[in-house]
Amino acid sequence: PMSSTHQVGHSNGWLCATLGPEYRHTARAVELSGADALEYVIDRGARLDQLTLPKLDVSPLNFASLHLPVLTDVPELSSRAKLELGEKLLMIRDRFGLASGALHPDLASAETAAWLKELGIPFGIENMDRTKKSHRSVEEVADTLVQWKVPLVLDLQHAYENSKDAGGDGIDLSMDLV
Numbered sequence: 001p002m003s004s005t006h007q008v009g010h011s012n013g014w015l016c017a018t019l020g021p022e023y024r025h026t027a028r029a030v031e032l033s034g035a036d037a038l039e040y041v042i043d044r045g046a047r048l049d050q051l052t053l054p055k056l057d058v059s060p061l062n063f064a065s066l067h068l069p070v071l072t073d074v075p076e077l078s079s080r081a082k083l084e085l086g087e088k089l090l091m092i093r094d095r096f097g098l099a100s101g102a103l104h105p106d107l108a109s110a111e112t113a114a115w116l117k118e119l120g121i122p123f124g125i126e127n128m129d130r131t132k133k134s135h136r137s138v139e140e141v142a143d144t145l146v147q148w149k150v151p152l153v154l155d156l157q158h159a160y161e162n163s164k165d166a167g168g169d170g171i172d173l174s175m176d177l178v
Contacts, residue, residue: 010029010033010035010037010038010039011038011039011041011067012025012026012029012038012039012040012041013039013041013067015029016041016047021043021046021047021050022046022050023040023047023050023051026038026040030061035061036061036062036063037061037062037063037064037065038061038063038064038065039064039065039066039067039102040064040065040066040067040092040096041067042066042067042068042069042092043069043070044069044070044085048069048088048092049088051088051091051092051095051096052088052091052092052095061096061097063099064096064097064098064099065098065099065100065101065102066089066092066093066096066098066100066101066102066121066123067101067102068101068102068103068104068108068116068121068123069107070104070107071103071107071108071112071116072107072108072109072112074108074109074111074112074115075109075111075112082115086115086119089116089119089121090119090120090121093120093121093122098121098122099122100122100123100124100153101116101121101122101123101124101153102123102124102125102126102153102155103116103123103124103125103126103150103153104125104126104128104132104135105125105126105128105134105135105141105144105148106128106132106133106134106135110147110148113125113148113150114148117150123150123153124150124151124152124153125141125144125145125148125150125152125153126152126153126154126155126158127141127152127153127154127155127158127159127162127177128158129155129157129158129161129162130158130161130162130165136158136162137162138173138176138177141177152177154174154177154178156174159173159174159177160173160174
């Protein structure tokens with residue numbers, strides 16, 4: 001058995017991509033697996049709205065995180081649209097007791113990062129996968145971490161892929177990012 005200091009869980013992104021955008025699949029997977037941790041992957045549509053509905057039934061979790069959606073347009077949003085989005089994110093933060101969040105740095109900006117911090121949404125930036133044009137190297141990730149003053153959310157699969165693609169052993173990039 002795992003120690004109570006460790007949480008075991010998964011991301012619901014694959015479930016939603018495979019089974020459809022409804023969180024009922026996630027709730028069932030958490031229930032059947034006995035997981036006590038989960039990363040909620042959201043978009044700006046149905047999946048975001050579902051997490052604000054009181055009828056969503058998800059088992060109590062010891063650790064919940066949020067994989068934030070595309071937020072490139074936040075600086076251009078009207079005050080009202082920005083307020084509505086912020087209220088939804090805060091509702092989700094409070095409802096699920098979010099401990100952390102992951103943001104793709106290529107899908108946001110420093111201004112967006114500042115807005116999220118002002119809202120009180122906990123998050124860090126994620127190192128990107130092999131299909132992305134940026135934030136695959138230690139230097140790019142480090143520059144953004146320093147500029148935005150946020151922590152790293154280390155995606156081991158992304159680091160493994162990028163390491164292997166560059167001729168590494170699959171572990172070296174993760175270690176360098178740490």
